[in-house]
Amino acid sequence: MPDKKMRTILFLLQKEFLQIMRNKSIRVMIFVMPVIQLIIMPLAADYEVKNINLSIVDHDHSTYSAQLISKITASSYFKFAAYNQSFREAFILVEKDKADIILEIPVNFEKDLIKENKAKVFIAANAINGIKANLGSAYLASIIRDYNMELRSKLIAVTRYNPVPVIEVPSSNWFNPLMNYYYFMVPGILAILVTMVGGFLSALNIVKEKEVGTIEQINVTPIKKYHFVIGKLIPFWILGNIIFTIGLLVAWLIYGIVPVGSLLLLYVCISMYLLAILGFGLLISTFCETQQQAMLVMFFFMMIFILMGGLYTSIDSMPNWAKIIAKFNPAAYLIELIRMVVLKGSGFKDVLPHIIKLGIFAVVLNSWAVLNYKKTN
Amino acid sequence: MYSVEVKDISKVYGKEKLVAVDHVSFSVNKGDIFGLIGPDGAGKTSIFRVLTTLLLPDGGGATVEGFDIVKDYEQIRSRVGYMPGRFSLYQDLTVEENLHFFATLFGTTIRENYDLIKDIYVQLEKFKDRRTGKLSGGMKQKLALCCALIHKPTVLFLDEPTTGVDPVSRKEFWEMLKRLKAQGITIIVSTPYMDEADLCDRIALMQAGKILSVETPAHIINNYGDLLVEVKADNMYELLKVLKEYKKALNSYAFGEYAHVSFEKEIPGDFLPFLQQRGLSGIFMAPANVTIEDCFIKLLKS
Numbered sequence: 180m181p182d183k184k185m186r187t188i189l190f191l192l193q194k195e196f197l198q199i200m201r202n203k204s205i206r207v208m209i210f211v212m213p214v215i216q217l218i219i220m221p222l223a224a225d226y227e228v229k230n231i232n233l234s235i236v237d238h239d240h241s242t243y244s245a246q247l248i249s250k251i252t253a254s255s256y257f258k259f260a261a262y263n264q265s266f267r268e269a270f271i272l273v274e275k276d277k278a279d280i281i282l283e284i285p286v287n288f289e290k291d292l293i294k295e296n297k298a299k300v301f302i303a304a305n306a307i308n309g310i311k312a313n314l315g316s317a318y319l320a321s322i323i324r325d326y327n328m329e330l331r332s333k334l335i336a337v338t339r340y341n342p343v344p345v346i347e348v349p350s351s352n353w354f355n356p357l358m359n360y361y362y363f364m365v366p367g368i369l370a371i372l373v374t375m376v377g378g379f380l381s382a383l384n385i386v387k388e389k390e391v392g393t394i395e396q397i398n399v400t401p402i403k404k405y406h407f408v409i410g411k412l413i414p415f416w417i418l419g420n421i422i423f424t425i426g427l428l429v430a431w432l433i434y435g436i437v438p439v440g441s442l443l444l445l446y447v448c449i450s451m452y453l454l455a456i457l458g459f460g461l462l463i464s465t466f467c468e469t470q471q472q473a474m475l476v477m478f479f480f481m482m483i484f485i486l487m488g489g490l491y492t493s494i495d496s497m498p499n500w501a502k503i504i505a506k507f508n509p510a511a512y513l514i515e516l517i518r519m520v521v522l523k524g525s526g527f528k529d530v531l532p533h534i535i536k537l538g539i540f541a542v543v544l545n546s547w548a549v550l551n552y553k554k555t556n
Numbered sequence: 557m558y559s560v561e562v563k564d565i566s567k568v569y570g571k572e573k574l575v576a577v578d579h580v581s582f583s584v585n586k587g588d589i590f591g592l593i594g595p596d597g598a599g600k601t602s603i604f605r606v607l608t609t610l611l612l613p614d615g616g617g618a619t620v621e622g623f624d625i626v627k628d629y630e631q632i633r634s635r636v637g638y639m640p641g642r643f644s645l646y647q648d649l650t651v652e653e654n655l656h657f658f659a660t661l662f663g664t665t666i667r668e669n670y671d672l673i674k675d676i677y678v679q680l681e682k683f684k685d686r687r688t689g690k691l692s693g694g695m696k697q698k699l700a701l702c703c704a705l706i707h708k709p710t711v712l713f714l715d716e717p718t719t720g721v722d723p724v725s726r727k728e729f730w731e732m733l734k735r736l737k738a739q740g741i742t743i744i745v746s747t748p749y750m751d752e753a754d755l756c757d758r759i760a761l762m763q764a765g766k767i768l769s770v771e772t773p774a775h776i777i778n779n780y781g782d783l784l785v786e787v788k789a790d791n792m793y794e795l796l797k798v799l800k801e802y803k804k805a806l807n808s809y810a811f812g813e814y815a816h817v818s819f820e821k822e823i824p825g826d827f828l829p830f831l832q833q834r835g836l837s838g839i840f841m842a843p844a845n846v847t848i849e850d851c852f853i854k855l856l857k858s
Contacts, residue, residue, distance in 0.1 A: 186660065186662070186663075186793075187660060190656075190657060190660040190661070190767050194646070194649065194653070194657050197649060197653065198649065201648050202648070270755065333570065379568040391644065391645050391647070392640060392642045392643070392644035393645065393646055394644075395640045395642075396638070396640065396644045396645065396658070396703070397636075397661070398610055398635065399608050399610065399633055399638040400607070400631060400658070400661040400662055401633045401661075401662065401663070402661050466858050503625060503664060528724055
């Protein structure tokens with residue numbers, strides 16, 4: 180009998196593949212979507228903040244203030260927007276969205292600096308674009324600190340005072356030394372891609388059979404429930420792997436990203452993950468009656484998976500309750516796994532805890548889907 | 557020996573407690589063509605779904621080929637062929653692929669049971685590489701029948717197989733059913749068409765979840781009891797209106813080009829004068845052949 184069972188499953192697979200390959204929109208989705216998304220999204224989703232428009236209000240007009248200004252404008256982060264006479268004038272520019280940050284240098288800046296050894300400057304940032312405001316004022320502050328340092332060591336050198344101990348904190352970015360955002364984004368987007376394609380295809384599939392009515396004809400056959408679900412699972416599992424492979428090729432050809440870790444391990448991760456996300460899709464499929472319902476429900480979860488998966492915002496910086504939600508987000512594990520293996524070169528032992536968790540997701544979701552798929556009601 | 561025995565089955569849907577099947581009982585002889593006749597919403601499909609183990613009844617029980625529909629559902633599934641009312645084969649697969657697929661699900665092959673479907677399949681063979689979605693209605697119907705037969709079932713459930721099919725294809729379809737009956741297959745068929753009732757061995761007349769009567773078509777017709785006449789006049793619309801006013805008639809309704817009027821025993825002497833008096837001309841009257849439809853209408857009235 181096992182021979183007969185195998186034959187049944189093989190036929191279910193054959194049928195599923197015939198249907199998938201005959202569906203033009205699915206074909207396009209499988210081959211075009213990964214390529215387009217991987218080319219467009221990482222280029223657009225660039226966190227590096229450049230071209231911050233800076234407006235300067237210099238009330239001092241001294242040598243020091245001029246030096247400071249030239250030092251700031253020399254950096255590639257800032258674009259000199261205007262040189263204003265008053266803060267109000269500069270503020271109008273902010274209102275018109277022509278300036279992002281205002282630097283105001285007060286009168287007696289130079290004098291105070293030399294005589295009293297300290298001077299104040301005022302930085303005002305437009306916080307509507309939070310990232311730009313934050314990073315921009317941080318860049319600006321660090322340039323000013325730098326300048327301050329320079330100045331002090333110069334003054335100290337002249338007076339031959341006791342040298343002031345200077346603590347410098349150099350930083351270096353591990354696993355992505357140049358802080359190349361593509362390295363960071365591409366593996367994450369790859370994970371999202373697999374999630375979207377796998378989740379949606381599987382969620383819509385059983386529902387489609389319900390909608391068209393073919394499930395009636397299947398249900399009167401002696402076929403077992405788990406055969407049917409396996410017959411749905413495997414084709415999409417294979418498709419998911421194909422999409423992932425295409426994505427890896429795009430990452431290599433366009434961004435030159437070659438996984439540091441083992442390719443085999445990467446496929447172990449993706450295989451396990453696919454079982455989990457497909458199980459989730461099939462589960463939704465068993466709950467819904469129409470493709471529209473399934474689509475909306477899947478979309479709701481997709482948003483949570485993506486936005487709370489650590490792709491755009493780090494899970495570590497989320498509040499505690501959000502971290503707990505992220506623990507139940509399979510996509511969060513995959514995003515981390517792919518980054519670990521592709522960027523850091525993590526080995527099997529490092530990724531094992533995550534793989535086990537994904538395995539639990541897979542078992543629970545698929546069993547639930549099998550139980551919930553009723554042949555009788 | 558009965559092939560299907562239904563005892564006191566009920567099915568209630570949803571929170572509104574919509575009664576679809578109301579304490580229905582009947583039995584089907586082995587090798588019969590059994591017809592469930594009734595209008596839309598009579599509960600025919602619900603009974604089919606209960607008997608094909610797709611739906612659990614809320615009360616009562618049934619056996620198919622001696623197997624209980626709840627306990628032995630697996631046994632039933634491999635012995636029963638079901639053709640749902642809605643076309644439910646894969647439209648994006650070809651004719652041959654569909655047939656092949658369903659044969660495999662039942663653990664058999666097309667070749668093994670080819671002689672059973674041969675008569676039907678030869679008409680489809682020239683389209684075997686065509687996608688099912690692109691077939692005509694009659695062809696779809698034939699393919700659905702092939703798919704329901706491919707595992708050599710002993711009982712065949714056909715839910716409104718001829719709805720939306722042209723008269724020629726309908727006739728052909730019934731010819732096919734007769735040939736299947738000759739091979740010993742029990743066929744349970746539902747239809748809203750009264751004229752198909754004559755083609756069944758026994759029929760159950762259904763209305764609003766209840767069975768009104770289970771008999772052979774001839775028996776039902778012979779037991780009609782009333783006197784039925786057909787009447788025609790130049791102005792049919794006026795005639796039907798006037799007939800409603802004639803209180804001595806049990807019932808009157810349009811029937812094809814005639815109006816059927818039923819009386820208890822004999823035509824009252826004042827019937828014709830009454831019609832003439834009301835200004836109707838060209839009156840023609842003759843005894844009518846009782847049909848299942850007349851019996852059904854009578855049952856509904858009582």
